[in-house]
Amino acid sequence: MWKFIGAAAASLTMLSFIPQIARSFRTKHVKDVSPVMLFQLFLGVLLWIIYGVYRKDPIIIIANAVTLSTLAVLIFMYFSYGVKQKGQE
């Protein structure tokens, strides 16, 4: 029961940027998303991975590696759509 709650908590937060990627991909708009938030999260999640490696904790490493890869996609989208929107306006 408690393991299930922990797993659900980890999955929901780990995969939280998937709906943001889906929305931005559909609308081709990201301008209301804060780039400071994206970079702050990227750095924070990267430090979590380093900390997980030190603690030899595979859960910390895997959860944050998944989040890092979705964040990388979002940052890429931010720059590709951001540049396009500037050109169109």
Added chain:
Amino acid sequence: MWKFIGAAAASLTMLSFIPQIARSFRTKHVKDVSPVMLFQLFLGVLLWIIYGVYRKDPIIIIANAVTLSTLAVLIFMYFSYGVKQKGQE
């Protein structure tokens, strides 16, 4: 050194929605932010708090309580600005 990395990781991710709140407050726009992401994170972070209470881990509880409160602000902004924008367009 490792404690510092862990603390930096926790602080950066815990406070990651502050720049998003600041940006949305400044621009009064949130429409590119995914509401599914916000609710998924809210539920995930809430489950983390419940898990933290069960594990009696104050770090998990405090970190996620801070994130939950910033998420609550963002969800409130999403609805108040979202409704305004619909009315203006």
